[in-house]
Each structure stands twice: as C-alpha cells, then as structure tokens.
Amino acid sequence: EAQVTQNPRYLITVTGKKLTVTCSQNMNHEYMSWYRQDPGLGLRQIYYSMNVEVTDKGDVPEGYKVSRKEKRNFPLILESPSPNQTSLYFCASSVFRGPWSEQYFGPGTRLTVT
Amino acid sequence: AQTVTQSQPEMSVQEAETVTLSCTYDTSESDYYLFWYKQPPSRQMILVIRQEAYKQQNATENRFSVNFQKAAKSFSLKISDSQLGDAAMYFCAYRSAEGGSEKLVFGKGTKLTVNP
Numbered sequence: 001e002a003q004v005t006q007n008p009r010y011l012i013t014v015t016g017k018k019l020t021v022t023c024s025q026n027m028n029h030e031y032m033s034w035y036r037q038d039p040g041l042g043l044r045q046i047y048y049s050m051n052v053e054v055t056d057k058g059d060v061p062e063g064y065k066v067s068r069k070e071k072r073n074f075p076l077i078l079e080s081p082s083p084n085q086t087s088l089y090f091c092a093s094s095v096f097r098g099p100w101s102e103q104y105f106g107p108g109t110r111l112t113v114t
Numbered sequence: 115a116q117t118v119t120q121s122q123p124e125m126s127v128q129e130a131e132t133v134t135l136s137c138t139y140d141t142s143e144s145d146y147y148l149f150w151y152k153q154p155p156s157r158q159m160i161l162v163i164r165q166e167a168y169k170q171q172n173a174t175e176n177r178f179s180v181n182f183q184k185a186a187k188s189f190s191l192k193i194s195d196s197q198l199g200d201a202a203m204y205f206c207a208y209r210s211a212e213g214g215s216e217k218l219v220f221g222k223g224t225k226l227t228v229n230p
Contacts, residue, residue: 031216042118042205042220050216058217090159094216103218105159 002027004106006091012112013081021076021109023091029104030095032074036060037088037108046089049074081113116141118208120221127196128229134181135191135224137206145211148182148189149218153203162204165189167211193226201228 004025013019025032033048035058045058049068063085065077074093078085091106117140127133139148150162165173165182172180177197181190193200206221 033217035218035220040123040222042120042222043207043218044220045217048217088157092159092218101216102161102164103216108157108159110157 002104004091004093004104006089006106006109008109009107010110012114014114015082016080018077018079019081019111020078021089021091021111023074023076023106024072025074025091025093025104026072027093027095027104028071029093030071031101032068032091032093033058033103034064034066034074034076035090035092037090043090046076078111081111083113085111086113087111116143116146116208116210116219118206118219118221120204120206120224122224123222124225124227126227126229127193129196129198131196132192132194133196133226135193135204135206135226137189137191137221139187139189139206139208139219141187141208141210143210143212147209147211148180149207149209150178150180150189150191151205151207151220152200153205153223154199154201159205163191196228198228198230201226 034046035043037043047066049055089109092103094101094103146167148165152160163175177194203223207218
C-alpha cells in the first residue's frame with residue numbers, strides 16, 4: 001500500500017529536550033516536505049527536499065532541522081524544542097515536477113512542548 | 115508571495131442540502147493549481163478536488179464541484195447532497211506550476227458541520 005508514515009503519532013516533551021519525528025514514504029517520491037498546522041493559521045511549510053541531499057527552507061523554518069540521506073526518509077529534528085513549537089505536524093511526499101503530482105500526506109504527529 | 119483566503123471560519127448545512135465554501139487567492143502567476151483538502155477528525159489530509167488554472171472547465175468529483183473564476187481569483191467548493199461524513203475542516207490550497215515548485219500554500223480552513 002502506497003503510504004507516508006510518521007512516528008511518533010503523539011509526543012509530549014519538555015522544553016530543550018531534543019527530539020526527532022520520522023517520516024518515511026514507499027512511493028519512490030523525489031519531493032518531500034514538512035508542514036505544521038496551527039489553529040486559525042492553516043498549514044505552513046517548514047522545510048522541503050527535492051531529492052537526496054537537497055533540502056531548503058520553507059516559510060517557517062526557525063527552530064527546525066531536516067536531513068535527506070535516503071530517498072524514502074525525511075526526518076524533522078527539533079534540537080531545542082520550545083512551547084511555541086507545540087503543533088500538529090504533517091509530512092508529505094510527491095513526484096517532483098509532475099504536472100499531475102499529488103502530495104500524499106502522513107497521518108500527522110501531535111507534538112506538545114511543556 | 116501567494117496567499118489564500120478562506121473567509122468563512124465555520125459553516126453548517128443540513129443533511130442532503132447543498133453548501134458552498136469560499137476561497138480566494140492572490141497571485142501574479144498565470145499557471146497554477148488549486149486544491150481542496152478535507153481533514154476529518156482523524157486529522158488525515160484527504161484531497162477532494164483539484165483544478166488546473168489553464169482549464170476553463172470547472173472540476174467535478176461526484177458530489178463535489180468547484181466554481182473557478184480565474185479573473186476574480188476565486189475558487190469555491192460546492193458540496194451537494196451533504197452527508198454526515200462530510201463534516202470536517204476544509205482547506206483551500208494553491209500550488210505554483212512555475213519553477214517546479216511543489217509547495218502548497220493553504221488557507222486557514224473552514225470547519226463544516228453537517229446537521230442531521
């Protein structure tokens with residue numbers, strides 16, 4: 001089954017404790033990205049990757065890091081989480097530059113930073 | 115930068131009735147794609163319908179259809195014969211067709227309630 005998986009689905013942590021949210025897709029997609037969703041703000045892109053070892057900032061990259069060492073994986077790293085990073089996070093993937101490319105979203109990760 | 119505006123934070127509709135969700139966007143580009151995503155309580159993002167800007171014909175997917183007005187930069191979603199399962203957050207999104215960008219720019223969402 002074609003899918004994007006994220007782990008963990010729920011995470012409660014404390015300020016300053018490094019964490020990683022994993023994202024994996026099994027569709028051989030070149031493009032992967034991370035979004036955060038906040039009430040009243042919709043979804044905003046954090047980082048994206050057009051292929052292995054190619055990453056770039058989205059609209060709200062502060063406080064986040066990413067890496068793309070393998071095509072299927074695109075982890076989101078919060079090295080020193082703060083309460084304002086409490087949010088719902090989505091990973092998405094798609095065929096890059098396809099005119100009919102559709103972004104497939106993961107199930108979301110609910111992060112709470114206290 | 116492109117922006118997407120959904121002016122209705124919440125809407126409600128009676129089961130079996132028709133409801134229209136509004137979306138406007140701002141862009142200087144001529145070629146782009148527009149989408150409506152549904153987010154039920156499960157939080158999964160589900161693509162409902164898409165529209166290519168170069169196509170004049172409005173997209174339709176079963177009970178879902180759009181009214182795309184390119185000159186007015188308007189992209190509304192009509193849900194016909196509303197069902198209880200249509201209750202969800204709906205997000206309008208824009209994607210450029212220029213420069214190979216895959217980034218989706220989302221509106222703030224409209225929460226749809228379906229009353230039995």
